Amino acid sequence: CNCPPQWTGERCEIPVHLCEGHCHNNGSCYTPHPYVALCNCLPGFTGPRCEHCIGMTCMNKGVCQKIYENSAENLKCVCPPGYQGARCEKSECVGYCSQGNCTIGSEGPVCQCPPGYSGKRCEVFLCRGHCQNQ
Template sequence: MRTTTMRTLSSQPCAEVECRNNGTCVLSADGQASCLCLEGFNGPRCEFNMCATMPCMNGGICHASGAEARCECPPPFTGVLCEQAICNPVCGNGGSCEFINESAVCQCMPGTIGINCN
């Protein structure tokens, strides 16, 4: 959870603070109001969903932890946003791995053939 402190002049500081996305207003020892955000949210009022800016592709699932978000990729995908297919074994001779009909396959350069472009 993350907290962001906001100054208020009220005798009930949390009455003036609207924490969003189920964040909770808490008071510090000196009476300052702050929002305690649930995992995956940040900002002064917990208004930012960290996974909203992390559009995982190809069935990837965004997980937010602390101050960062990351995609968990299903096989055969990898990359920051699960944008790259992984061919196993790797494509040879400059071939590229593509995801076609739910399978990772090598797209071979002209003059090369075979499952792995060898």
């Protein structure tokens, strides 16, 4: 089924709760119009979903969060799969594939192998010992 925005499920039988998990960093969600969710951010946060901390920028769609450690308030970037570093600036693709191209998928780095190679990281040369005139 091709569901309208307010419904989901195999037969469009499940109502979509637009505000559920929509705002980050304890921002409050409201729906000014049907099918439109917006966030009111707490002081120190900004962005459409309160995902940006004022004073710290996360890269590669990382989400900034205020955390409390040892009675101190700190800012931390929560990185999406495939990225790491203090500001999510490091791609896990760097050096990941032996051959081929690396892209970041929903679970992290994924290798696209060229012809003649296979394996999770394109590390298997398929013609080894089978081809003549290599």
